[in-house]
Amino acid sequence: MRTTLGVTGKVFQNGTEIFSQAVAGSDQTGYEVLVNTTVNEGEYLDFALTPVGPGGDTGDGSDGSHMTATILAGTVMEPEPPAPPGMVVADSAADY
Numbered sequence: 275m276r277t278t279l280g281v282t283g284k285v286f287q288n289g290t291e292i293f294s295q296a297v298a299g300s301d302q303t304g305y306e307v308l309v310n311t312t313v314n315e316g317e318y319l320d321f322a323l324t325p326v327g328p329g330g331d332t333g334d335g336s337d338g339s340h341m342t343a344t345i346l347a348g349t350v351m352e353p354e355p356p357a358p359p360g361m362v363v364a365d366s367a368a369d370y
Contacts, residue, residue: 279298279299279300279327279329279331280296280297280298280299280300280301280326280327280328281296281297281299281323281324281325281326281327281339282294282295282296282297282323282324282326282327283295283296283297283321283322283323283341284321284322284323284324285309285319285320285321285322285343286319286320286321286322287311287313287317287318287319288317288318289320292309292311293307293309295307296326296327296328297327297328297339298327298328299327304339304340308350308352310350319345321341321343323339323341
């Protein structure tokens with residue numbers, strides 16, 4: 275029985291892999307990631323999905339997925355994670 279079906283998302287810069295992450299076939303959430311790199315004029319990025327899931331199985335034969343890629347310019351900072359439930363977060367005395 276196969277339990278590791280899924281796909282792998284990859285990013286290549288000028289033909290060199292700079293990111294790879296697998297997601298299981300049963301995963302309904304997926305993932306969001308920021309891949310920081312500098313791309314100069316004349317260089318290129320490729321975004322790819324492979325039929326290989328987390329277990330490396332290449333023979334499952336029925337992969338499906340949804341992929342969106344957004345390219346941002348400038349310095350991109352990862353957002354702060356949300357505060358745990360019940361925790362109060364304040365930036366100043368006025369926030370209390």
